Amino acid sequence: HNPSQVPGLPLAFHGTVIHSKELNELEILENCFLLVDNSGQIQSLQANVASDQINSMISALGYAPDVFPVKYLQRGQFLCPGFVDTHNHAPQFAQRGVGRGISLLDWLNEVTFAHEAKFADPEYAKGMYTRCVTGFLQQGITTASYYASLHGPATKILADVCFDKGQRALVGKCNMNRNSPDWYRDSSVQDSLHQTREVIQHIQQIDPESTLVKPVITPRFAISCESELLQGLGVIAKEHPELPIQTHFNEARQEIEFTLQLFPEHRTETELYKSFGLLNERSILAHCIYLKEEEIQEIKQLRCGVAHCPISNTTMDAFMVAPIREYLRRGIKVGLGTDSGGGHSASMLEIMRQAFVVSIAQQEATKGQDPALSLAEGFYLATLGGAQVCGLDAKVGNFAVGKEFDALEIHTIEIEGRGVMTPVEEEDTIPVIFEKWVMTGDDRNIAKVYVRGRSVKA
Numbered sequence: 347h348n349p350s351q352v353p354g355l356p357l358a359f360h361g362t363v364i365h366s367k368e369l370n371e372l373e374i375l376e377n378c379f380l381l382v383d384n385s386g387q388i389q390s391l392q393a394n395v396a397s398d399q400i401n402s403m404i405s406a407l408g409y410a411p412d413v414f415p416v417k418y419l420q421r422g423q424f425l426c427p428g429f430v431d432t433h434n435h436a437p438q439f440a441q442r443g444v445g446r447g448i449s450l451l452d453w454l455n456e457v458t459f460a461h462e463a464k465f466a467d468p469e470y471a472k473g474m475y476t477r478c479v480t481g482f483l484q485q486g487i488t489t490a491s492y493y494a495s496l497h498g499p500a501t502k503i504l505a506d507v508c509f510d511k512g513q514r515a516l517v518g519k520c521n522m523n524r525n526s527p528d529w530y531r532d533s534s535v536q537d538s539l540h541q542t543r544e545v546i547q548h549i550q551q552i553d554p555e556s557t558l559v560k561p562v563i564t565p566r567f568a569i570s571c572e573s574e575l576l577q578g579l580g581v582i583a584k585e586h587p588e589l590p591i592q593t594h595f596n597e598a599r600q601e602i603e604f605t606l607q608l609f610p611e612h613r614t615e616t617e618l619y620k621s622f623g624l625l626n627e628r629s630i631l632a633h634c635i636y637l638k639e640e641e642i643q644e645i646k647q648l649r650c651g652v653a654h655c656p657i658s659n660t661t662m663d664a665f666m667v668a669p670i671r672e673y674l675r676r677g678i679k680v681g682l683g684t685d686s687g688g689g690h691s692a693s694m695l696e697i698m699r700q701a702f703v704v705s706i707a708q709q710e711a712t713k714g715q716d717p718a719l720s721l722a723e724g725f726y727l728a729t730l731g732g733a734q735v736c737g738l739d740a741k742v743g744n745f746a747v748g749k750e751f752d753a754l755e756i757h758t759i760e761i762e763g764r765g766v767m768t769p770v771e772e773e774d775t776i777p778v779i780f781e782k783w784v785m786t787g788d789d790r791n792i793a794k795v796y797v798r799g800r801s802v803k804a
């Protein structure tokens with residue numbers, strides 16, 4: 347077997363591996379041997395392997411002995427899949443935490459548009475996007491679906507940064523040509539569509555196989571887009587059946603009311619977006635709070651995915667809870683989103699915790715009809731569920747053999763000089779250690795982050 351061409355590959359581990367197989371099936375593999383090949387794919391995953399069997403397993407896989415070291419994970423350490431953030435506004439990275447407590451439309455006008463407008467400057471974009479991507483990788487977010495600003499050049503820069511830093515990403519120029527200040531609005535439908543095509547072309551040029559980055563068609567929401575713009579984006583979506591589509595969907599009462607005033611010919615947002623060819627199995631619909639029964643049936647039938655963003659839904663001017671249990675019951679794809687910066691946190695652990703909190707609120711509101719999310723379900727949404735929503739579950743989301751190695755190496759036990767976050771006691775079982783990490787851990791526990799086998803955490 348040839349020695350590795352890619353630095354750091356192949357990679358081999360021995361120890362505890364934790365991942366989701368199904369919504370309700372968290373698999374914990376002990377004494378697991380995991381091997382990542384030269385291309386960053388998982389070549390072998392086998393539990394209950396004794397240390398003295400490893401060398402013969404490696405040679406059985408066709409590698410010369412001692413070509414690469416095996417990393418032995420200790421007690422309190424484990425591998426899990428990287429997090430998938432299904433909804434993230436890269437140009438809002440620096441405004442997280444600012445302006446909570448106000449309505450969505452006020453927050454856009456008073457806080458957000460001014461921040462995003464700064465990305466007209468490519469120098470500024472390069473600096474802030476570098477901090478953004480580095481910051482999210484630090485949090486173990488190995489895949490993000492990004493809304494960029496409306497600027498084509500800055501959007502290309504975001505894609506370049508993701509590619510260079512090694513983050514798997516969907517990157518979309520935000521389309522918006524009305525209902526924002528004239529200093530932050532696409533100048534025309536034509537220009538908006540033209541820049542979108544240019545961004546698509548650029549991303550497909552830097553990463554023709556979509557190994558890491560892929561364009562995503564990104565109408566901000568219908569309030570921001572005239573009919574002709576939505577129609578033009580529908581045409582692009584049809585021309586590019588390989589590309590995902592993302593938008594904000596039924597996020598707030600005020601937003602839905604205004605949308606239906608703007609489009610009196612439609613009774614629901616589902617009808618509206620569908621009429622422009624923007625709802626299908628590639629659609630990533632952020633929020634989905636107030637869907638009518640007919641809309642739930644329709645998005646299920648159209649196989650749209652839901653990006654659940656529980657922090658941003660509960661820190662504006664209302665406590666808004668998406669009926670996630672109902673979506674899951676119907677087999678609708680669901681993932682989690684930071685919605686950074688409408689959501690203040692860049693941590694998928696915190697998003698999971700808030701998903702648990704709002705699911706308890708929903709359980710109460712439905713008098714137990716919609717049971718709260720379990721730990722395993724929350725973790726599934728943060729990993730494999732998100733990968734499904736982004737159309738990437740054939741590649742990532744768990745450690746099935748043949749998938750690419752997007753992974754976190756978690757150290758729950760004290761790391762010298764970095765403090766004790768998750769004290770592990772002698773009697774703790776692995777499920778308890780895992781639960782402690784999910785509920786109390788933070789990025790200091792994320793010792794390593796891998797995307798396609800490449801180590802990407804600073």
Ligand code: GUN
Nearest residue numbers: 435566567594658685688
């Ligand atoms: N709706 C339109 N734009 C936005 C945005 O930037 N964030 C959120 N959360 N909702 C939106």
Ligand code: FE
Nearest residue numbers: 594632685688
């Ligand atoms: Fe958002």
